[in-house]
Amino acid sequence: MNNVSGRGVIYLVGVASIFIILFGIRETASIINPILLAIVITITVLPIPGRLTKKGMPGWLALVLTILVVVLLLGLVILTVFSSVTKLSTELPAYMAEAAVTATEEMPPEATTPETATQLTIQFGPFAQGVITSVLDLLVQFGMALFIFFFMISAAMALPGAVRMGLDPRAPIISRISALTGDVRRYLTILTGVNFLVGFGNTIFLLILGVDYAVLWGLLAWFMGYIPSIGFMIALIPPVLMAYAQYGLQTALIVLVGYILINGGVQNFIQPKVMGQSLKISPVVVFIGLFVWGYLLGGIGALLAVPLTLLVLTLMENFEGTRPLAILMRYTGEEKKDERQEAAKDIEGLWGKVKGTFSSDQGMQDDTE
Numbered sequence: 337m338n339n340v341s342g343r344g345v346i347y348l349v350g351v352a353s354i355f356i357i358l359f360g361i362r363e364t365a366s367i368i369n370p371i372l373l374a375i376v377i378t379i380t381v382l383p384i385p386g387r388l389t390k391k392g393m394p395g396w397l398a399l400v401l402t403i404l405v406v407v408l409l410l411g412l413v414i415l416t417v418f419s420s421v422t423k424l425s426t427e428l429p430a431y432m433a434e435a436a437v438t439a440t441e442e443m444p445p446e447a448t449t450p451e452t453a454t455q456l457t458i459q460f461g462p463f464a465q466g467v468i469t470s471v472l473d474l475l476v477q478f479g480m481a482l483f484i485f486f487f488m489i490s491a492a493m494a495l496p497g498a499v500r501m502g503l504d505p506r507a508p509i510i511s512r513i514s515a516l517t518g519d520v521r522r523y524l525t526i527l528t529g530v531n532f533l534v535g536f537g538n539t540i541f542l543l544i545l546g547v548d549y550a551v552l553w554g555l556l557a558w559f560m561g562y563i564p565s566i567g568f569m570i571a572l573i574p575p576v577l578m579a580y581a582q583y584g585l586q587t588a589l590i591v592l593v594g595y596i597l598i599n600g601g602v603q604n605f606i607q608p609k610v611m612g613q614s615l616k617i618s619p620v621v622v623f624i625g626l627f628v629w630g631y632l633l634g635g636i637g638a639l640l641a642v643p644l645t646l647l648v649l650t651l652m653e654n655f656e657g658t659r660p661l662a663i664l665m666r667y668t669g670e671e672k673k674d675e676r677q678e679a680a681k682d683i684e685g686l687w688g689k690v691k692g693t694f695s696s697d698q699g700m701q702d703d704t705e
């Protein structure tokens with residue numbers, strides 16, 4: 337009986353520790369977010385200086401060029417979004433008034449009153465201002481991440497190899513870290529290119545229709561593409577509302593259909609293949625991880641849901657007790673026959689341990705009685 341109670345205490349302490357860690361992550365999100373962003377950016381662009389040095393460029397020059405390219409590109413994006421959002425915040429009352437007038441014109445006459453437009457504007461105003469404030473906070477975190485990135489990539493380039501540090505490059509932990517960075521780099525590289533094409537297509541589409549702030553909505557689609565499953569829906573709302581405010585319901589429906597064709601095709605066909613085949617991670621796990629990291633870290637957590645989930649799975653694979661569960665979470669149904677058989681054996685082993693634990697506990701209780 338003492339063994340049973342002792343095992344229960346261990347389980348309770350473990351669950352309590354997890355909740356304490358999650359609470360700490362949520363409370364320190366403003367500090368953790370820029371660091372995580374900087375780490376992901378560093379992992380993504382780290383091979384560039386190495387390739388430049390292999391072509392004969394001095395190491396310091398390759399490092400400086402890499403930093404300049406990243407800072408200029410992200411700085412240009414941040415500046416464009418900041419200026420557009422700032423301008424939009426000043427013009428927002430006019431757009432809300434136009435949308436309210438359009439809505440009252442399309443309502444049945446008996447449902448329209450002189451105060452309807454004013455009420456719609458008042459109700460929508462705080463929500464829009466809150467969204468703009470959140471976007472500006474996100475831009476500040478990106479700016480801080482760029483500053484941290486400068487030091488991280490410099491330290492990463494100066495870090496000696498595993499052999500020179502006395503580490504065995506064939507050690508399981510080294511190989512798993514290399515695999516993790518490779519997976520994150522491959523995922524972000526492919527997804528960045530795909531998101532850029534989607535954002536560019538959305539921008540051209542909105543410019544043809546004459547929707548205001550088309551560049552801003554294209555950049556929004558680019559960023560939201562990093563959020564699996566729901567990023568498409570978030571990027572869809574602002575341009576549809578803007579089209580409705582400017583031209584009415586017909587143009588808004590055209591924007592809706594265009595976004596479904598452009599963004600929905602990528603979300604439903606390209607992104608699942610990237611996550612399933614390249615990363616070997618279940619889409620269900622990604623979807624759950626999206627809400628968990630979004631709750632803990634906010635918008636940055638949603639953007640980095642896939643890399644952070646990969647990090648957790650890599651950590652779980654390094655412990656005997658959690659390795660079968662990690663294999664189960666990576667199972668996508670597209671593995672080869674030998675991989676499926678190995679995963680099935682590990683899962684059966686995990687289930688056998690669970691059954692054995694409960695059987696032994698029940699046996700101890702019977703003996704005690």
